Amino acid sequence: MNPEKRKAWWRESRFGMFIHWGIYSLLGKGEWVMYIDRIPVKDYEKLAEEFNPVRFSADEWVKIAKDAGMKYIVITSKHHDGFSMFKTEVSSFNIVDGTPYGRDIMAELSKACEREGIKLCFYYSHVREWRHPHAQSIEVLEPGLCGNFGNFWDYRDERSKNLQIYLDEFVKPQLKELLTNYGPIGIIWFDTPSLIRPEQAQEVVELVRELQPECLINSRVCDNESVDYDYLSLGDCEIPGIPASMDWETPMTICSWWGYNTQPDNKYRSPVEIIRQLVDIASLGGNYLLNVGPDPAGVIPEEAQALLKIMGEWMKINGDAIYGTKGSPFEKQPSWGRITWKDKYLYLHIYEWQKRISLFGLKNTVKRCRLLLAPDCNILFKQTNDEAFGFSRLEIDLPEIEPDPYCTVLVAEIDGTPDIDQTMIQDDSGIIRLPALQASLHRESEDSSVKISRSGAISDWFYTEDWVSWEFIVTKPGDYDIYLFVKSGRGRQKWDYGHEAEIKINNRKLTCTIDEDIKDRTSDIPLKIFAGRISYDTALRDKAELRALKINRRNLKGLQLLSLEIIPADK
Numbered sequence: 331m332n333p334e335k336r337k338a339w340w341r342e343s344r345f346g347m348f349i350h351w352g353i354y355s356l357l358g359k360g361e362w363v364m365y366i367d368r369i370p371v372k373d374y375e376k377l378a379e380e381f382n383p384v385r386f387s388a389d390e391w392v393k394i395a396k397d398a399g400m401k402y403i404v405i406t407s408k409h410h411d412g413f414s415m416f417k418t419e420v421s422s423f424n425i426v427d428g429t430p431y432g433r434d435i436m437a438e439l440s441k442a443c444e445r446e447g448i449k450l451c452f453y454y455s456h457v458r459e460w461r462h463p464h465a466q467s468i469e470v471l472e473p474g475l476c477g478n479f480g481n482f483w484d485y486r487d488e489r490s491k492n493l494q495i496y497l498d499e500f501v502k503p504q505l506k507e508l509l510t511n512y513g514p515i516g517i518i519w520f521d522t523p524s525l526i527r528p529e530q531a532q533e534v535v536e537l538v539r540e541l542q543p544e545c546l547i548n549s550r551v552c553d554n555e556s557v558d559y560d561y562l563s564l565g566d567c568e569i570p571g572i573p574a575s576m577d578w579e580t581p582m583t584i585c586s587w588w589g590y591n592t593q594p595d596n597k598y599r600s601p602v603e604i605i606r607q608l609v610d611i612a613s614l615g616g617n618y619l620l621n622v623g624p625d626p627a628g629v630i631p632e633e634a635q636a637l638l639k640i641m642g643e644w645m646k647i648n649g650d651a652i653y654g655t656k657g658s659p660f661e662k663q664p665s666w667g668r669i670t671w672k673d674k675y676l677y678l679h680i681y682e683w684q685k686r687i688s689l690f691g692l693k694n695t696v697k698r699c700r701l702l703l704a705p706d707c708n709i710l711f712k713q714t715n716d717e718a719f720g721f722s723r724l725e726i727d728l729p730e731i732e733p734d735p736y737c738t739v740l741v742a743e744i745d746g747t748p749d750i751d752q753t754m755i756q757d758d759s760g761i762i763r764l765p766a767l768q769a770s771l772h773r774e775s776e777d778s779s780v781k782i783s784r785s786g787a788i789s790d791w792f793y794t795e796d797w798v799s800w801e802f803i804v805t806k807p808g809d810y811d812i813y814l815f816v817k818s819g820r821g822r823q824k825w826d827y828g829h830e831a832e833i834k835i836n837n838r839k840l841t842c843t844i845d846e847d848i849k850d851r852t853s854d855i856p857l858k859i860f861a862g863r864i865s866y867d868t869a870l871r872d873k874a875e876l877r878a879l880k881i882n883r884r885n886l887k888g889l890q891l892l893s894l895e896i897i898p899a900d901k
């Protein structure tokens with residue numbers, strides 16, 4: 331099966347529902363409760379006897395997903411706890427043989443999905459499991475850091491564990507059941523590949539391919555690119571700063587957790603957050619897989635349902651700007667929102683409603699503009715071309731209407747596919763933002779490893795011989811403050827600070843020190859470092875060069891730069 335053909339439905343979909351449901355839901359502490367509370371297998375097994383989700387309705391779940399605008403459902407068939415949410419011959423610890431409920435919810439979901447045209451997909455934890463004595467325990471968490479996310483309380487002898495036995499005796503027979511008994515499956519969504527060897531993972535992949543050639547496989551089957559997976563799963567809840575190099579998807583939770591959680595620290599996201607996450611991701615060409623954790627009775631929590639309802643109302647009007655679209659053709663995100671496109675349509679997702687928005691660098695002719703929420707509203711626009719600097723500008727007057735509270739979409743119909751001049755130009759906000767993605771990297775050190783990371787930062791910058799530059803156009807003379815935006819570390823990660831930088835701009839040389847902001851050590855809000863004030867007397871094309879005079883690389887993070895920004899002094 332041609333992989334491109336296999337992926338077509340998934341690319342078109344853009345938006346799916348993730349469901350974490352299992353016997354852990356009974357405890358209301360998320361899907362990791364067995365591990366976090368070190369519950370022995372023999373005690374955990376007793377939970378199954380209490381699992382009786384009498385309010386479960388496959389039709390209702392599928393309707394909720396469909397009404398929200400989701401096109402596929404990925405549900406936990408077996409999570410790390412080892413309980414199978416489907417009928418299996420491999421172990422009686424499953425929903426049909428091990429619970430008073432005794433029904434195969436996957437069979438019911440498969441029928442409901444088929445009826446409604448939703449693709450059913452299975453999450454399957456294929457390496458980490460706390461019940462099987464041969465599942466993996468010791469894992470490499472990040473370079474240089476090991477941990478034990480396995481069951482080390484029941485199965486203490488780490489050397490007796492043999493992942494191959496688990497794969498052969500448990501995982502593969504279960505995959506065979508999942509891919510035989512429930513009709514066509516959209517994706518087998520693997521998780522936590524950890525130390526599975528590429529040849530072991532490739533065997534798993536081949537089994538899936540043999541059983542259902544059209545079924546997709548995500549990259550978490552193995553941390554090794556030699557394995558033939560279909561698309562990249564980013565980190566849990568990771569929203570990248572730049573498009574990934576292949577088809578990708580972000581798994582996201584609607585609240586703080588995946589599995590049902592009733593703890594007081596569990597917070598739901600807001601409608602504006604989830605709608606804009608979907609748009610942000612679509613504008614970078616990715617899929618959004620949004621998770622809900624049904625309760626032990628089988629009900630999707632009310633808070634989640636309310637959010638999905640709002641999402642669905644937005645998608646009903648704006649779905650055209652999401653389904654089947656491609657990521658923004660512009661390298662730089664506009665200050666007012668995000669962009670997607672398909673065919674001859676550019677979709678401008680406006681977050682900050684205002685009298686007028688501008689778009690720079692579009693070389694196509696715009697034929698007409700319309701709003702998805704008010705198609706009949708007449709939209710005035712103007713395209714001009716600056717002779718001196720050779721850039722094009724599209725100005726759109728936004729009508730005086732009540733905008734969508736989350737994101738208002740304007741469609742610009744153009745002649746053909748987008749043709750973009752990526753030159754950086756001062757926009758209406760007056761700010762000239764020079765992002766990492768658009769920097770020219772000058773790798774002048776012999777050992778240079780400097781690159782743009784997925785988060786959109788210049789990273790692995792360890793040597794002072796390397797430098798970066800940007801070209802840009804200033805349209806408004808005046809006084810400007812120069813800032814560096816530097817990535818800041820979160821959680822247990824140790825970041826590097828104490829760097830010194832030199833910026834050449836407008837024939838001036840500015841220097842600054844990049845130090846830790848001790849007030850807020852844990853947030854990932856970028857550090858904003860002031861480098862100095864400059865003054866432009868006329869409009870001009872300029873170049874900024876950034877050199878590192880000193881880089882502290884003790885924690886192997888080095889200088890991680892997000893952007894250089896030229897901000898009007900009065901802002």
Ligand code: H79
Pocket residue numbers: 361362365366521522566581588
């Ligand atoms: O299924 C969801 C998660 O259970 C799973 N991936 C998503 C899709 C996942 N597996 N591993 N991880 C996520 C990493 C999780 C680490 C943590 Fe923890 C679990 C952080 C908090 C709970 C381990 C236990 C570290 C601290 C406590």
